[in-house]
Amino acid sequence: MEVIQHNILEENQGERIDKVVSQLNKDWSRSQVQQWIKEGHIKVNEEAVKPNFKCPLNAVITVSIPEPEELDVEPEDLNLDIAYEDGDVIVVNKPKGMVVHPAPGHYSGTMVNGLMHHCKDLSGINGVLRPGIVHRIDKDTSGLLMVAKNDMAHEHLVNQLVDKSVTRKYTAIVHGLIPHEYGTIDAPIGRDPKDRQSMAVVDNGKQAVTHFKVLDRYKDFTLVECELETGRTHQIRVHMKYIGFPLAGDPKYGPRKTLSIEGQALHAGVLGFVHPRTEEYMEFHAELPEEFTKLVKHLENNR
Template sequence: MEVIQHSIDQNNQGERIDKVVSSLNKDWSRSLVQLWIKDGHVKVNGEVVKANFKCPLDASVEISIPDPEELDVEAEDLNLDIAYEDQDVIVVNKPKGMVVHPAPGHSSGTMVNGLMHHCKDLSGINGVMRPGIVHRIDKDTSGLLMVAKNDQAHEHLVNQLVEKTVTRKYTAVVHGNIPHEYGTIDAPIGRDPKDRQRMTVVDNGKKAVTHFRVRDRYEDFTLVECELETGRTHQIRVHMKYIGYPLAGDPKYGPRKTLPLNGQALHAGTLGFVHPRTGEYMEFHAELPEEFTKLIARLENSR
């Protein structure tokens, strides 16, 4: 482990420690440095600090650069559906039923296992188990995800998510008939205090905003397009339940007796972002999977 010493001068006085450290080496992205700080690899005057710590004049900064970790995620040929790829970004159309990254109980068959086989160059900001992963969608949600192939691209894409400039549109089938054509759900989301495996709308949750538009109505269901302004865990599923129209097939947030589906009827069909190198806005579209189109046909026939 390499250790680097740095002294705070008048040019850095009062600046955040993550900004100071990331400025010392062009290869150290802000997100990477924040991970080091979180893991205790950055100290100021011998003390572990937080990323927003303001540096005093003449303070001594010690940076212990962790040795590169060997990826222990097994590469698997999963025949990923790659919608786009260049030297910085991969856009993957994830099938329903696939977990995005390894976790307890899901050590293989994940999108990351497939990415490790497809491409050896992935950003390391999120650590060994989530290389390149900028954002996620649930196991039983299908559709588009952007993946970073280097740390600079990763940080650029994450900043776009933070600034709410990424376009993310989903198609969903929900229970009930929504009477109005469009709407916005602005309700904070956090862990359900009664069930830590579920999310819910809570006063002290994180800000969450979902816009929706009705695309079609059936006898007991509505086809909607939801656009994310924020990206909280299970956001669309929680928000649609909150307003009384839970997703069809949702085992966690929907009614028990529903359509014969393996998981919620939710598809991330549109993804748009500014390319981290060229500055060009790019938008991608993924057709509805076969199960989803069959569901819509069935609902149309029932009218």
């Protein structure tokens, strides 16, 4: 394990430790440094600190660079639907039913398993089980995801998510008839105190903003487009339930009596971001999957 020490100079006095350390080596992204701090690999005067720790003058930073972990994710040929790929970024159109990354109970058949087969160069910021993963969508949500091939791209894309500059539009079918054409839901989301496996609108939650517009209305359902301003876990599913229009087919947040589909009717159809190297805005569109299209036609025929 390589160990590097650095004295806090006057020019860095009062700055955050994660910012100071990330400036020591151009190959260290700030996200990577923050992970090292959380894992105890970076200390100030031999004491563990948090990423927002303000550096005092003449203190000694010790960086113990961990040995890179071998990826223990098995590559699998899953015939991924690649919407775009270059040396920095991959855009994947994930099918419904596929888990994004390995987790307890899902160590194979995930999008990451497929990515490991498709290419070997993925960013390591999120560790061995989530290489390249910048953001996620739920198992039963289909649609577009951006994946980083290196740490520079990862950091750049994550910063865009933090700045709320990434375009993410979803098509959804919800229960009930929404009376107005447009709306914005601004309600904080956190763990449901009554069910720790679920999310809910709670007072001490993180800010969450969803914009929606009505695309069509049927007998008992509404077709909507939801645009994310933030990206909280289950955000669209929780927000639409919160205003009284839960997603059709949603086993966690929807009613028991719903459309006969497996999982929520939700598709991430539009994804736009600034390319981390060329600085050009790119936008991708994924057509509704066949099951979703058939569902819409069924509702159209039974207005």
